Amino acid sequence: MIESIKLISVIMLIIIMLRLRWDLGLTMFLSSILLNFLFHISFKGLLYNIYFTVTDPTTLQLIGIVVLVYILSGILKRTKSMEGIVYSLQQIVSDYRIILFLIASFLGLIPMVSGAMFSAPLLKEIGEENQMSPEEIMLSNYWFRHVWELFLPLIPGVVLYISIIGVSVRDIVIAQFPLTIFALSIGFFWMYLTLRKINKIKITHANLNQNLFTFLKHGWSILLVLLLVISIKMNLLGSLIITIILLLIIKRVPFTTIKEIIIHDISIKILFMIIGIMLFKQVLNNTNSLEPISHFLSEKGVNIWIILFFIPFILGLLTGITAGFVGISFPIILPLMLNNGSLNLSMAMFAYLAGFAGMMVSPMHLCLALTVEYLKVDITKFYKKLSLNLLALIIMSFAYIIFFNITISLS
Helix, strand or coil: CHHHHHHHHHHHHHHHHHHCCCCHHHHHHHHHHHHHHHCCCCHHHHHHHHHHHHHCHHHHHHHHHHHHHHHHHHHHHHCCHHHHHHHHHHHHHCCHHHHHHHHHHHHHCCCCCCCHHHHHHHHHHHHHHCCCCHHHHHHHHHHHHHHHHHCCCCCHHHHHHHHHHCCCHHHHHHHHHHHHHHHHHHHHHHHHHHCCCCCCCCCCHHHHHHHHHHHHHHHHHHHHHHHHHHHCCCCHHHHHHHHHHHHHHHHCCCHHHHHHHHHHCCCHHHHHHHHHHHHHHHHHHHHCCCHHHHHHHHHCCCCHHHHHHHHHHHHHHHHCCHHHHHHHHHHHHHHHHEECCEECHHHHHHHHHHHHHHHHHCCCCHHHHHHHHHHCCCHHHHHHHHHHHHHHHHHHHHHHHHHHHHHHHHC
């Protein structure tokens, strides 16, 4: 009971600080310190957590990826390649809203930490050219990138989910694919309701070939990163290093340009934010502060559907990743979803949806945290837009889950 109150208090404090527009990195760092002492970890223990976080290979790799993405986008901007990519795409597709969807969703098929940062520079270029606000650019990038996490077994968190509940990949794909259809429909409805129309360009076969060539000429570096990640399964950090080296040689980019990008484009705040988020996760794991919530709810006889929503949602909020809320919450709630040894798939889908919603609003979610800083987004305005989409998704999906449950019961 007391442990649950402590953790919920920290969560509420994070929400309040973000609402007051405190810096996200500072918010997570201070929350980590508070969580550390609320669970009676010594000052020496706190120093150990900080040391472990800043020397953790995962943290260092993440910082490296973010720095290299900034360098890659900075080179593309300064060599006018970004303009060439955007121009050619707009000539090929003609409707910038479709381009936003194609870039964000295509890159979302490739599971990578903070992957939204990879598509953010392109969407920023397109969005600013079409008078979109930072919040609109952010929502386009963030929403369409994550629609696949509702069913696609290429996503590590989805694979973990399937293995824990013991259902075949085929059954999950069939059952949860409609959730992705709902998410896509909501995204398109939002875009075509709120984003202004533009005059469509008449595309001919001749200029189509020319613009495809222009796209490849300016966008080969992005395609190379994807090729290295997908075809030979190289990690994103290595793919970026190779691509940037080739880009420097082919484009003959001087060292002064790299120095300018590092000084003017890369913010210390974003590096501190990564450390703050990773520190919070480290302290959270060391305190074992997540388990008391589930035990408390079960002991109080709370309705099973509320437990199935609340626990994955909170863990999605606290971990900010699919594998995080699945790996921690589903072993805890799995017994609640069994009837005579058989899984109620409707309950599992409902719990997964709740965790997904928590993950999407989590300040721990690196896609959200990094792109908010990169695009200079007003996080309060963004949350208002995001919450409407998520609410619509929850309502549509819940109606479908009820129908699915009735259908299974009758069959």
